[in-house]
Amino acid sequence: MSPPYVRVSFDQGSAPWLAWRTGGIGASDAPTLLCENPWRSRTELLSEKCGRARPVPTSAAMAFGTRTEPEARARYIEAVGVPVEPACLQSTAQPWLRASLDGFSADGARVVEIKCGWNLYQTTANSGQPPRHVVGQLQHILAVTGLDAIDFWCYLPKKAPVLVTVPRDEAYIDRLLAEEAAFWAEVVAERSRR
Secondary structure, three states, X not given: OOOOEEEEOOOXXXXXXXXXXXXXXOHHHHHHHOOOOOOOOHHHHHHHHOOOOOOOOOOHHHHHHHHHXXXXXXHHHHHHOOOOEEEEEEEOOOOOEEEEEEEEOOOOOOEEEXXXXXXXXXXXXXXXXXXXXHHHHHHHHHHHHOOOEEEEEEOOOOOOOEEEEEEOOHHHHHXXXXXXXXXXXXXXXXXXXX
């Protein structure tokens, strides 16, 4: 059986990748659409997708995460024994549904989302669960990949990594996809008026 996605070849962070991201809904957009992202509103996301606002600028914490991610991925591979590489996926059923993955196995059977921030690390280490503002991102990735679970890997140099395997939540995904489809229809309608 064919996977529910196609792999697209972009270097994450490149100009073509940024254009591809703007042309659809990515995993990091999902928490905003379900009002779970305290730092970004749906209105701000709509402005960005319609070309009225620039993408969110890179903060120091984001830059740290980008720099640390290759080391974190290497440690994850050591821990689980499965090689993974970054990948960009696009849904075949809804081409606007996209995900830039931090790690995906060659056989498509394992996916990991990597976070390297101090607060995320502390929250996850203390609770054993991903923070609420990350749940949409994880479930969006599961919607795109069709997998039953995703590994959430929190990593800080000189700290013990934290691994949480998050199961697929079909009811959550149904609600998320309905909200994303409505949002994307709004983006398309607004773009067509310009």
